[in-house]
Amino acid sequence: MATKTETKQTYYESIIKQGYSRRDFMKFATYITAYMGLESSMIAQVAKSLETSYRLPVIWEHYQECTCCSESFIRSDHPIVADIVLDKISLDYTLTLMAASGHQAEAAKLATMEKYRGEYILCVEGSVPMGDDGNYCCIAGKTAKEQFLEAAEGAKAIIAWGSCACNGCVQAAYPNPTEATPIHKIIKNKPIIRVPGCPPIGEVMAGIIVHVVTFGRLPELDGLGRPKAFYSKRVHDSCYRRPYYDAGLFAETFDDQNAKDGYCLYKVGCRGPMTYNSCGTIRWNNGVSFPIQSGHGCIGCSEEDFWDNGPFYERLTGLAGFGIESSADTIGKVAAGVVAGGLAAHAIAANISKRKELKSEISSGKSNEKNLER
Numbered sequence: 001m002a003t004k005t006e007t008k009q010t011y012y013e014s015i016i017k018q019g020y021s022r023r024d025f026m027k028f029a030t031y032i033t034a035y036m037g038l039e040s041s042m043i044a045q046v047a048k049s050l051e052t053s054y055r056l057p058v059i060w061e062h063y064q065e066c067t068c069c070s071e072s073f074i075r076s077d078h079p080i081v082a083d084i085v086l087d088k089i090s091l092d093y094t095l096t097l098m099a100a101s102g103h104q105a106e107a108a109k110l111a112t113m114e115k116y117r118g119e120y121i122l123c124v125e126g127s128v129p130m131g132d133d134g135n136y137c138c139i140a141g142k143t144a145k146e147q148f149l150e151a152a153e154g155a156k157a158i159i160a161w162g163s164c165a166c167n168g169c170v171q172a173a174y175p176n177p178t179e180a181t182p183i184h185k186i187i188k189n190k191p192i193i194r195v196p197g198c199p200p201i202g203e204v205m206a207g208i209i210v211h212v213v214t215f216g217r218l219p220e221l222d223g224l225g226r227p228k229a230f231y232s233k234r235v236h237d238s239c240y241r242r243p244y245y246d247a248g249l250f251a252e253t254f255d256d257q258n259a260k261d262g263y264c265l266y267k268v269g270c271r272g273p274m275t276y277n278s279c280g281t282i283r284w285n286n287g288v289s290f291p292i293q294s295g296h297g298c299i300g301c302s303e304e305d306f307w308d309n310g311p312f313y314e315r316l317t318g319l320a321g322f323g324i325e326s327s328a329d330t331i332g333k334v335a336a337g338v339v340a341g342g343l344a345a346h347a348i349a350a351n352i353s354k355r356k357e358l359k360s361e362i363s364s365g366k367s368n369e370k371n372l373e374r
Contacts, residue, residue: 065126076202131179270297
């Protein structure tokens with residue numbers, strides 16, 4: 001009987017085998033390069049890496065979570081993300097999506113951990129309960145804490161998917177009975193990428209994986225370990241309702257005329273001014289919309305302790321990022337004052353300019369008269 005040998009495939013070979021064309025592949029390379037925040041000149045490098053790079057072994061662990069991160073990933077805008085990156089990136093272990101279960105699933109994970117020690121990427125979805133020595137969440141006869149420490153030991157890097165893994169999310173909300181703990185507070189000796197959100201955007205997740213594949217290193221991170229390409233700006237900064245905020249025009253309730261006219265939702269609890277994420281630029285559901293566009297304020301799900309940051313429908317009393325903390329009312333008054341001052345200044349400048357123009361015309365006319373007299 002012939003023994004089955006493992007045949008390695010590059011990402012490009014996997015894509016072609018799945019029935020996609022070269023044109024589809026290049027569209028995907030262009031698409032994912034843009035989402036990673038890279039210049040168009042980098043498309044060729046991304047495509048070349050996907051053509052020549054072999055699969056990246058991935059172990060995807062699930063602890064205290066609702067699986068919304070996986071759901072977001074498989075519903076990415078581009079089909080190749082789900083059909084190729086998710087499938088052919090070698091998702092060696094994920095309880096949610098793999099066909100195997102029970103002993104077979106655990107055996108697959110152990111085989112990957114041994115064969116690719118120091119090479120595989122560990123993706124973690126969910127917080128780790130540290131209370132009662134981790135006995136709140138047991139998998140295959142081991143606590144989540146034990147499972148995580150074993151998988152992390154041989155990992156090349158760790159990606160924390162979603163707010164559960166990044167900051168504990170709802171499980172860590174007061175009084176946090178299970179002592180739900182984000183992974184960066186447990187592991188200190190491994191590179192960790194934090195991708196917060198409840199859930200994070202599928203294109204963001206795909207972009208991070210493709211970045212690691214393309215460049216062989218982690219993307220540039222901010223001080224909190226988040227990829228700068230996706231978390232460098234506040235939702236507020238790219239919100240189409242921002243001009244209303246600057247003008248001091250707000251919806252007072254969700255059913256008033258101001259809300260219907262698309263005014264800023266800050267006064268009904270929007271956390272956009274304090275939340276760093278790409279919702280306003282990448283959006284959701286194939287780029288169709290995002291919470292604020294659908295009429296609901298941002299709840300700040302990618303920020304730490306967002307469950308304990310006050311009621312979702314109560315406006316913030318102060319805003320960071322404006323020098324002195326100011327309420328929206330103050331900002332609106334200042335904005336109105338600036339507009340009024342700007343109009344007055346414009347009127348004065350226009351009058352001065354007009355006077356100069358008239359003087360010039362008069363002088364020119366007198367000069368012409370003298371020339372005619374001569």
